[in-house]
Amino acid sequence: MNPFQSIYEEIGEENIKRLTKNFYSQVVEIPELRKLYPEDLAAAEDRLFLFLIQVFGGPQTYSEQRGHPRLRMRHMQWKIDGKLRNHWLNAMLNSMDQLKLEQETREKMMRYFINAANHMVNHA
Numbered sequence: 001m002n003p004f005q006s007i008y009e010e011i012g013e014e015n016i017k018r019l020t021k022n023f024y025s026q027v028v029e030i031p032e033l034r035k036l037y038p039e040d041l042a043a044a045e046d047r048l049f050l051f052l053i054q055v056f057g058g059p060q061t062y063s064e065q066r067g068h069p070r071l072r073m074r075h076m077q078w079k080i081d082g083k084l085r086n087h088w089l090n091a092m093l094n095s096m097d098q099l100k101l102e103q104e105t106r107e108k109m110m111r112y113f114i115n116a117a118n119h120m121v122n123h124a
Contacts, residue, residue: 004112005057010105013053020049022095032087036078055112072119079123089117 008016024045027033037044050062051069062069078084092113096106 002055004055004108007056007105007108007112008053008058011056011099011101013058015099015101016052016056016058017049019095019099020045020052022098023048023092026091026094030087030091032084033091056109071116072122075120076122080120081123082121085117085121088120089113092117 024041027037027041047062047066050065054060054062055069093110096109096113101109
């Protein structure tokens with residue numbers, strides 16, 4: 001079992017939904033991130049929500065609808081450097097700050113997001 005799979009049970013689907021909504025409210029405020037998305041963010045928000053539910057131990061709806069996540073491959077179309085990674089990571093961490101999380105759960109989520117953000121870097 002991956003160490004992040006208990007998060008779904010710990011915070012519930014509604015908090016993952018709130019996290020996703022909070023994140024996209026951050027995206028619209030950060031030009032470097034906003035330019036990566038189409039005008040309508042609804043589909044991207046839904047994909048992230050389903051992905052996070054799955055990665056954090058909930059239903060496998062994301063994989064059922066879209067196949068294996070293959071995160072790095074799906075993001076290769078964008079040049080992701082350290083600066084862009086930091087924008088993304090800061091937006092996600094700020095989004096987490098808007099939730100009332102137990103410290104242990106928060107730390108697990110931070111580890112996941114830091115690892116994922118670092119893994120996406122594909123450009124110096």
